[in-house]
Amino acid sequence: MIDFRYHLVSTVAIFLALAVGIVLGTTLLQDPALDLAKKTSDEIYNANIGLRADLDTLRGREAGNDAFIAGLTPEVVAGDLTGQRVLLIEAPGSSGTVRENVQQVLDQAGAEVTGRVTLTEKFLDPKGKGVLDGLVNQLKPVNMIFPDTATSWDRAATLLAAALVTTDQAQGGTPNTATADVISTFEAGGLLSTEGEVDKRATLAVMFAPEKAYDGDGAEVQAGALVSVANAFDVGGKGTVLAGAAATTVLPGDPIALLRDESEISKRVSTVDTADMPVGRVAIVYSLREQLSGRAGQYGVGKGASAPVPVLTSATPTPTESGS
Structure with a gap:
Protein backbone atom coordinates (compact mmCIF):
# COMPACT_ATOMS: atom_id res chain seq x y z
CA MET A 1 0.00 0.00 0.00
CA ILE A 2 1.01 3.54 -0.65
CA ASP A 3 0.93 5.25 2.71
CA PHE A 4 0.75 8.89 3.66
CA ARG A 5 4.53 9.18 4.06
CA TYR A 6 4.95 8.16 0.44
CA HIS A 7 2.46 10.79 -0.68
CA LEU A 8 4.22 13.42 1.37
CA VAL A 9 7.66 12.53 0.08
CA SER A 10 6.39 12.40 -3.52
CA THR A 11 4.68 15.75 -3.24
CA VAL A 12 7.75 17.37 -1.70
CA ALA A 13 9.94 15.87 -4.41
CA ILE A 14 7.68 17.19 -7.16
CA PHE A 15 7.67 20.72 -5.76
CA LEU A 16 11.39 20.58 -5.16
CA ALA A 17 11.98 19.52 -8.74
CA LEU A 18 9.78 22.31 -9.98
CA ALA A 19 11.61 24.84 -7.85
CA VAL A 20 15.02 23.64 -9.02
CA GLY A 21 13.81 23.70 -12.63
CA ILE A 22 12.50 27.22 -12.30
CA VAL A 23 15.71 28.45 -10.70
CA LEU A 24 17.89 26.72 -13.26
CA GLY A 25 15.75 27.87 -16.16
CA THR A 26 15.64 31.42 -14.96
CA THR A 27 19.39 31.49 -14.40
CA LEU A 28 20.10 30.06 -17.82
CA LEU A 29 17.82 32.61 -19.44
CA GLN A 30 18.99 35.60 -17.42
CA ASP A 31 22.74 35.20 -17.60
CA PRO A 32 23.02 35.80 -21.39
CA ALA A 33 20.53 38.69 -21.21
CA LEU A 34 22.34 40.29 -18.30
CA ASP A 35 25.69 39.86 -20.02
CA LEU A 36 24.34 41.47 -23.20
CA ALA A 37 22.77 44.33 -21.26
CA LYS A 38 25.99 44.98 -19.36
CA LYS A 39 28.03 44.85 -22.56
CA THR A 40 25.67 47.30 -24.28
CA SER A 41 25.71 49.62 -21.27
CA ASP A 42 29.50 49.61 -21.20
CA GLU A 43 29.67 50.39 -24.91
CA ILE A 44 27.24 53.30 -24.54
CA TYR A 45 29.15 54.61 -21.54
CA ASN A 46 32.48 54.45 -23.37
CA ALA A 47 30.97 56.04 -26.48
CA ASN A 48 29.54 58.84 -24.34
CA ILE A 49 32.95 59.50 -22.82
CA GLY A 50 34.44 59.62 -26.32
CA LEU A 51 31.77 62.02 -27.55
CA ARG A 52 32.28 64.29 -24.56
CA ALA A 53 36.00 64.34 -25.25
CA ASP A 54 35.33 65.18 -28.92
CA LEU A 55 32.94 67.94 -27.87
CA ASP A 56 35.48 69.43 -25.45
CA THR A 57 38.08 69.37 -28.23
CA LEU A 58 35.73 71.08 -30.68
CA ARG A 59 34.82 73.71 -28.10
CA GLY A 60 38.48 74.36 -27.48
CA ARG A 61 39.16 74.71 -31.20
CA GLU A 62 36.16 77.03 -31.60
CA ALA A 63 37.30 79.19 -28.68
CA GLY A 64 40.76 79.43 -30.21
CA ASN A 65 39.38 80.36 -33.63
CA ASP A 66 37.03 82.93 -32.08
CA ALA A 67 39.87 84.51 -30.11
CA PHE A 68 42.06 84.66 -33.23
CA ILE A 69 39.32 86.27 -35.36
CA ALA A 70 38.33 88.70 -32.60
CA GLY A 71 41.95 89.80 -32.30
CA LEU A 72 42.23 90.43 -36.03
CA THR A 73 38.81 92.05 -36.45
CA PRO A 74 39.88 95.70 -35.99
CA GLU A 75 42.49 95.21 -38.72
CA VAL A 76 40.37 93.28 -41.22
CA VAL A 77 37.40 95.69 -41.07
CA GLY A 300 26.86 81.81 -42.26
CA VAL A 301 26.51 78.12 -41.47
CA GLY A 302 22.75 77.53 -41.52
CA LYS A 303 20.49 76.26 -44.28
CA GLY A 304 20.51 78.52 -47.29
CA ALA A 305 23.90 80.09 -46.57
CA SER A 306 26.16 80.18 -49.62
CA ALA A 307 29.41 80.90 -47.76
CA PRO A 308 30.67 81.83 -44.27
CA VAL A 309 31.57 85.38 -45.36
CA PRO A 310 31.34 87.40 -48.58
CA VAL A 311 34.22 87.29 -51.00
CA LEU A 312 35.52 90.85 -51.13
CA THR A 313 36.43 92.28 -54.49
CA SER A 314 39.04 94.98 -54.84
CA ALA A 315 37.74 98.45 -55.57
CA THR A 316 40.48 98.95 -58.16
CA PRO A 317 41.82 96.46 -60.71
CA THR A 318 44.81 94.46 -59.57
CA PRO A 319 47.91 95.51 -61.58
CA THR A 320 49.07 92.84 -63.98
CA GLU A 321 52.67 91.86 -64.43
CA SER A 322 54.42 93.38 -67.42
CA GLY A 323 54.48 91.14 -70.43
CA SER A 324 51.45 89.15 -69.29
Missing part, protein backbone atom coordinates in the same frame (compact mmCIF):
# COMPACT_ATOMS: atom_id res chain seq x y z
CA ALA A 78 39.30 98.99 -40.68
CA GLY A 79 37.93 101.67 -42.98
CA ASP A 80 35.43 99.39 -44.73
CA LEU A 81 32.43 101.55 -43.79
CA THR A 82 34.02 104.96 -43.39
CA GLY A 83 31.49 107.70 -44.14
CA GLN A 84 28.49 105.39 -43.79
CA ARG A 85 25.72 105.90 -41.24
CA VAL A 86 24.15 102.69 -39.93
CA LEU A 87 20.76 102.30 -38.26
CA LEU A 88 20.26 99.31 -35.93
CA ILE A 89 16.82 97.65 -35.88
CA GLU A 90 15.95 95.18 -33.13
CA ALA A 91 13.18 92.63 -33.48
CA PRO A 92 11.26 91.45 -30.41
CA GLY A 93 13.31 88.68 -28.79
CA SER A 94 16.66 89.69 -30.27
CA SER A 95 19.85 89.62 -28.21
CA GLY A 96 21.16 92.85 -26.72
CA THR A 97 24.59 91.28 -26.29
CA VAL A 98 24.81 90.39 -29.98
CA ARG A 99 23.73 93.90 -30.93
CA GLU A 100 26.35 95.50 -28.68
CA ASN A 101 29.12 93.31 -30.10
CA VAL A 102 28.07 94.07 -33.68
CA GLN A 103 27.93 97.78 -32.91
CA GLN A 104 31.50 97.65 -31.63
CA VAL A 105 32.72 96.10 -34.87
CA LEU A 106 30.75 98.65 -36.93
CA ASP A 107 32.60 101.36 -35.02
CA GLN A 108 35.89 99.63 -35.81
CA ALA A 109 34.91 99.61 -39.49
CA GLY A 110 34.53 103.39 -39.43
CA ALA A 111 30.72 103.51 -39.56
CA GLU A 112 28.67 105.95 -37.52
CA VAL A 113 25.77 104.24 -35.76
CA THR A 114 22.95 106.78 -35.84
CA GLY A 115 20.75 105.05 -33.31
CA ARG A 116 18.47 102.14 -32.64
CA VAL A 117 14.86 101.30 -33.43
CA THR A 118 13.32 98.55 -31.30
CA LEU A 119 10.14 97.00 -32.67
CA THR A 120 7.58 95.77 -30.15
CA GLU A 121 5.46 92.65 -30.13
CA LYS A 122 2.48 94.88 -30.85
CA PHE A 123 4.08 95.88 -34.15
CA LEU A 124 4.15 92.21 -35.20
CA ASP A 125 0.73 91.27 -33.83
CA PRO A 126 -1.50 90.06 -36.70
CA LYS A 127 -4.51 91.39 -34.79
CA GLY A 128 -3.09 94.91 -34.98
CA LYS A 129 -3.00 95.25 -38.76
CA GLY A 130 -5.85 97.72 -38.66
CA VAL A 131 -3.85 100.03 -36.39
CA LEU A 132 -0.86 99.90 -38.74
CA ASP A 133 -3.00 100.63 -41.76
CA GLY A 134 -4.65 103.56 -40.01
CA LEU A 135 -1.33 105.12 -39.02
CA VAL A 136 0.15 104.69 -42.47
CA ASN A 137 -2.87 106.27 -44.15
CA GLN A 138 -2.65 109.15 -41.69
CA LEU A 139 1.10 109.77 -42.06
CA LYS A 140 2.14 108.81 -45.58
CA PRO A 141 2.89 111.54 -48.10
CA VAL A 142 0.54 111.90 -51.05
CA ASN A 143 3.14 110.64 -53.51
CA MET A 144 3.79 107.39 -51.59
CA ILE A 145 2.02 104.68 -53.58
CA PHE A 146 1.91 101.02 -52.52
CA PRO A 147 1.50 97.95 -54.74
CA ASP A 148 -1.87 96.21 -54.55
CA THR A 149 -0.12 93.17 -53.07
CA ALA A 150 1.52 95.14 -50.23
CA THR A 151 0.76 93.85 -46.74
CA SER A 152 0.15 96.05 -43.71
CA TRP A 153 3.78 95.53 -42.71
CA ASP A 154 5.04 96.29 -46.21
CA ARG A 155 3.29 99.67 -46.05
CA ALA A 156 4.34 100.47 -42.48
CA ALA A 157 7.95 99.49 -43.14
CA THR A 158 8.07 101.57 -46.33
CA LEU A 159 6.88 104.61 -44.39
CA LEU A 160 9.43 104.03 -41.61
CA ALA A 161 12.26 103.49 -44.09
CA ALA A 162 11.43 106.74 -45.88
CA ALA A 163 11.73 108.55 -42.56
CA LEU A 164 14.91 106.88 -41.27
CA VAL A 165 17.20 105.95 -44.19
CA THR A 166 18.19 107.38 -47.56
CA THR A 167 19.87 106.23 -50.76
CA ASP A 168 21.52 109.63 -51.17
CA GLN A 169 24.88 109.83 -49.42
CA ALA A 170 24.62 113.63 -49.31
CA GLN A 171 21.36 113.42 -47.35
CA GLY A 172 22.80 111.09 -44.75
CA GLY A 173 22.73 112.73 -41.35
CA THR A 174 19.87 115.08 -42.29
CA PRO A 175 16.27 114.64 -41.12
CA ASN A 176 13.32 113.96 -43.38
CA THR A 177 10.69 116.62 -42.72
CA ALA A 178 8.19 113.90 -41.81
CA THR A 179 10.53 111.88 -39.59
CA ALA A 180 9.53 113.42 -36.26
CA ASP A 181 5.80 112.89 -36.82
CA VAL A 182 6.24 109.32 -38.02
CA ILE A 183 8.46 108.26 -35.13
CA SER A 184 6.44 110.01 -32.42
CA THR A 185 3.16 108.56 -33.69
CA PHE A 186 4.53 105.00 -33.90
CA GLU A 187 6.03 105.39 -30.43
CA ALA A 188 2.77 106.72 -29.00
CA GLY A 189 1.01 103.70 -30.48
CA GLY A 190 3.38 101.35 -28.65
CA LEU A 191 4.72 99.94 -31.91
CA LEU A 192 8.38 100.81 -31.42
CA SER A 193 10.89 102.72 -29.34
CA THR A 194 14.00 104.60 -30.39
CA GLU A 195 17.38 105.54 -29.01
CA GLY A 196 20.00 107.89 -30.42
CA GLU A 197 19.70 110.31 -33.33
CA VAL A 198 17.47 108.18 -35.54
CA ASP A 199 15.97 111.34 -37.07
CA LYS A 200 19.29 111.95 -38.82
CA ARG A 201 18.92 109.53 -41.66
CA ALA A 202 21.22 106.55 -42.10
CA THR A 203 22.48 105.06 -45.35
CA LEU A 204 22.61 101.42 -44.20
CA ALA A 205 20.69 99.24 -41.74
CA VAL A 206 21.42 96.13 -39.70
CA MET A 207 18.36 94.29 -38.43
CA PHE A 208 18.64 91.74 -35.62
CA ALA A 209 16.45 88.64 -35.76
CA PRO A 210 15.03 87.05 -32.58
CA GLU A 211 17.29 84.61 -30.74
CA LYS A 212 14.64 81.91 -31.14
CA ALA A 213 12.22 81.46 -33.99
CA TYR A 214 8.71 82.64 -33.22
CA ASP A 215 6.19 79.91 -32.46
CA GLY A 216 2.43 79.61 -32.31
CA ASP A 217 -0.30 80.13 -34.88
CA GLY A 218 0.99 83.54 -36.01
CA ALA A 219 4.68 82.64 -36.12
CA GLU A 220 5.06 82.70 -39.91
CA VAL A 221 3.14 85.98 -40.16
CA GLN A 222 5.41 87.56 -37.54
CA ALA A 223 8.54 86.35 -39.32
CA GLY A 224 7.11 87.63 -42.59
CA ALA A 225 6.56 91.04 -40.99
CA LEU A 226 10.27 91.22 -40.14
CA VAL A 227 11.17 90.25 -43.69
CA SER A 228 8.96 93.11 -44.89
CA VAL A 229 10.84 95.54 -42.63
CA ALA A 230 14.25 94.32 -43.83
CA ASN A 231 13.15 94.57 -47.45
CA ALA A 232 11.72 98.07 -47.07
CA PHE A 233 14.85 99.42 -45.41
CA ASP A 234 16.99 97.84 -48.10
CA VAL A 235 14.95 99.57 -50.81
CA GLY A 236 14.83 102.86 -48.90
CA GLY A 237 18.56 102.94 -48.15
CA LYS A 238 21.81 101.73 -49.66
CA GLY A 239 21.56 98.24 -48.14
CA THR A 240 20.30 96.12 -45.26
CA VAL A 241 21.58 92.99 -43.52
CA LEU A 242 19.32 90.74 -41.45
CA ALA A 243 21.52 89.15 -38.76
CA GLY A 244 21.02 86.48 -36.13
CA ALA A 245 22.08 82.99 -35.05
CA ALA A 246 21.57 79.86 -37.11
CA ALA A 247 18.62 77.73 -36.00
CA THR A 248 19.23 74.01 -35.43
CA THR A 249 16.05 73.26 -37.38
CA VAL A 250 14.19 75.35 -39.93
CA LEU A 251 10.94 76.64 -38.43
CA PRO A 252 8.14 78.75 -39.97
CA GLY A 253 8.83 81.54 -37.45
CA ASP A 254 12.50 81.98 -38.41
CA PRO A 255 12.81 85.26 -40.37
CA ILE A 256 16.29 84.47 -41.73
CA ALA A 257 15.15 81.16 -43.20
CA LEU A 258 11.98 82.79 -44.52
CA LEU A 259 13.90 85.59 -46.21
CA ARG A 260 16.26 83.13 -47.83
CA ASP A 261 13.26 81.32 -49.28
CA GLU A 262 11.92 84.57 -50.77
CA SER A 263 13.84 84.49 -54.02
CA GLU A 264 13.19 88.10 -55.05
CA ILE A 265 13.93 89.61 -51.64
CA SER A 266 17.03 87.45 -51.13
CA LYS A 267 18.45 88.98 -54.30
CA ARG A 268 18.49 92.34 -52.54
CA VAL A 269 18.71 91.76 -48.77
CA SER A 270 21.70 89.99 -47.22
CA THR A 271 21.56 87.67 -44.20
CA VAL A 272 24.19 86.54 -41.70
CA ASP A 273 23.32 83.68 -39.32
CA THR A 274 26.52 83.82 -37.24
CA ALA A 275 26.02 87.22 -35.63
CA ASP A 276 26.72 85.65 -32.23
CA MET A 277 30.26 84.75 -33.35
CA PRO A 278 33.31 86.92 -34.18
CA VAL A 279 33.35 85.66 -37.77
CA GLY A 280 29.71 86.68 -38.14
CA ARG A 281 30.41 90.21 -37.03
CA VAL A 282 33.08 90.49 -39.71
CA ALA A 283 30.62 88.98 -42.19
CA ILE A 284 28.09 91.72 -41.34
CA VAL A 285 30.62 94.46 -42.16
CA TYR A 286 31.61 92.73 -45.39
CA SER A 287 27.94 92.22 -46.29
CA LEU A 288 27.22 95.92 -45.82
CA ARG A 289 30.21 96.75 -48.00
CA GLU A 290 28.89 94.31 -50.60
CA GLN A 291 25.46 95.97 -50.37
CA LEU A 292 27.07 99.32 -51.20
CA SER A 293 28.26 97.80 -54.48
CA GLY A 294 24.72 96.68 -55.34
CA ARG A 295 25.13 93.02 -54.46
CA ALA A 296 23.65 90.75 -51.79
CA GLY A 297 24.31 87.30 -50.35
CA GLN A 298 23.34 84.78 -47.68
CA TYR A 299 26.16 84.01 -45.26
